[in-house]
Amino acid sequence: MYEIVKVEELAPKIKLFEVYAPDIAEKSRPGQFIIIITGEKGERVPLTIAGYDVKKGTITFVFNEVGKTTRQLGMMKKGECIWNITGPLGNPSEIRNFGKVLCVAGGVMIAPMLLQVKALREAGNTVVTVMGARIKELLFFKEEMKALSHRFYVATDDGSEGYKGLSFLKDVLASEKFDRCIAMGPVAMLQTVCGLTKPYKIPTIVALMPIMVDGMGMCGVCRVSVGGQMKFGCVDGPEFDGHLVDFEELIKRQRMFLPEERLSALLWELGGCGCGAS
């Protein structure tokens, strides 16, 4: 059992949890993830680690309340316990002095990107950050991100704040040289970013979170084609060379269980309170 020590609503339906998990906190590194399960009947949900504090013995993660499990989780309060958390899982990000790094984050992945940016900064990089969301109301950690970045851009899909979409990056990439790009966010965004950096041959790392069950290399549902080879998102990743990822296949695989996920959420809505968690 893992006690929730802090709950914060960052934006509508986006929540931050800080959880007491000293063994996991001690081993966590930027880029790694955890798997949570809310109860015996629950599903295993992978979430990227957004922070850790060895002294306090806590880890932080941010999630979007979309499906049944994340909505159930969203109803949990400080002092309540999460049934099980496994982690840290996956390989840590490569953090060293690359030179100038472009960091692009979208949606809930803004949170783990903040951790990444901090680490890259400490390693001596010049960091240019782009954070984006569907609409301006969903942007969070703006000030924190801005404070850590050498340069900072905001983009929204509808243009309600900052740039409209990511096409402005074309000009940025045409006018200056980057040594590396890191993108974290929805698959469609990752694909767009990779399309933009490819002509400039900027090594582009994408953090993938394909469908997972065990998250430790057993089930193989998270398989991704990278450069024509089969890789497992959980143990070979979660970060891959974005220019080699078969995004079309990944997008199709992400949608495999959409009807079931919708059904599950719908039934839960009709059922009500969410106390069937365990």
Added chain:
Amino acid sequence: MPKQPPEVRRHNFNEVALGYTEEQALEEADRCLQCPKPQCVKGCPVEVDIPAFIKLLREGKYEEGIRKIKEKNSLPAICGRVCPQEEQCQKMCVLGKVGDSVSIGRLERFLADWERAKGFTIPERAPPTGKRVAVIGAGPAGLTAAADLAKLGHEVVIFEALHLPGGVLVYGIPEFRLPKSIVQAEVDYIKKLGVELKLGYLIGRTYTIPELLKEEGFDAVFIGTGAGLPQFLGVPGENLGGIYSANEFLIRVNLMKSYAFPEYDTPIRVGRHVAVIGGGNVAMDAARSALRLGAEQVYIVYRRSRDEMPARKEEIENAEEEGVIFKLLTNPTRFIGDEKGWVKQMECIRMELGPPDESGRRRPVPVKDSEFLMDVDTVIIAIGRTPNPIIQRTTEGLAVTKWGTIMADENGKTSLEGVYAGGDIVTGEATVISAMGAGKRAARAIHEYLMSKR
């Protein structure tokens, strides 16, 4: 032994074999010849004193009977169900040479079920030795090693990566062959021996083995992490939707109880025409699960002939009775998807058997120009599992074979001092009981190591 009739059981996940009644058990026990030099014991990887427990059963001394089994075997209800007895103890039974051997497994199951219904008695433990052992993996090897070490007075902590203990017993073997409540009950028994269980700890990530020994205060480590990495065919279209590894399919069904979706949150999708690739027990388990999930047709597609199938005969028969269709000497060459990326067809090629290969079985050879298409909307690939590599990658100095298994001697001793290993992680994919045997031998070796190290 009474079983659920095939037409009923193919629609439910309840246990297929119902177990002996007391009368049947006594009758079967009576057939045992009580040989002066019993051969059956030689066939048992954990050395259960078979004639002695059968004698006690026969005399109606059930409590003493189960005690006798548990001197050697801490998981009798599990072994009584999933051991390949016909290849082990029962194969050696003298009666088998002239007719039917004694159904030792079913008698073991009878006593274990009797005890579980009544409530467990916890055996006495040796006085505490002050030594601590970390056991990695709560599968058959780890549970056995932990139980034996605890009985010897050591402090034992099991680290299990999944959120439930049991390893392959909970994620791999379906409910209809091994009810999960039974695994839980036997795990609870092991906990009552004083063993601590830490769930959700992936060793290699949360702690490495050197950290367990140097920082976490353990005097020895036993690695029983099994063979959990799925193998794929390596043919085009394998990443289409609807194509599962047997591990994924069985983890969803068994561990996550997807058959009870949406009551349980993890979904599974099974179409009308299911092909299971492979011929082992895992393939049979997957095929029979697919039937129970509502598939109309379920095929076992296997590249050799029936005689070479590695599955237990009993499981092949069970599958056949339930309506699984066998397509033998057939091998998939590619998968074809629909516009949504879901599998709709599978191209196969016919095979014939050539001379024996290194496994001693006749090598399947493709028949030229014999490709044909099968309409399928679900494919389950059950062609074997390889060792999980996380520990090997994170433990410096641990000797590993070219197959990725950990090098260990007969007693589980590895290249590192104080580090022992056993089960599928050493042998490659094998049986529950052979893993238990390895756990048992390692426990003995660890005990000797700890007691000699003052």
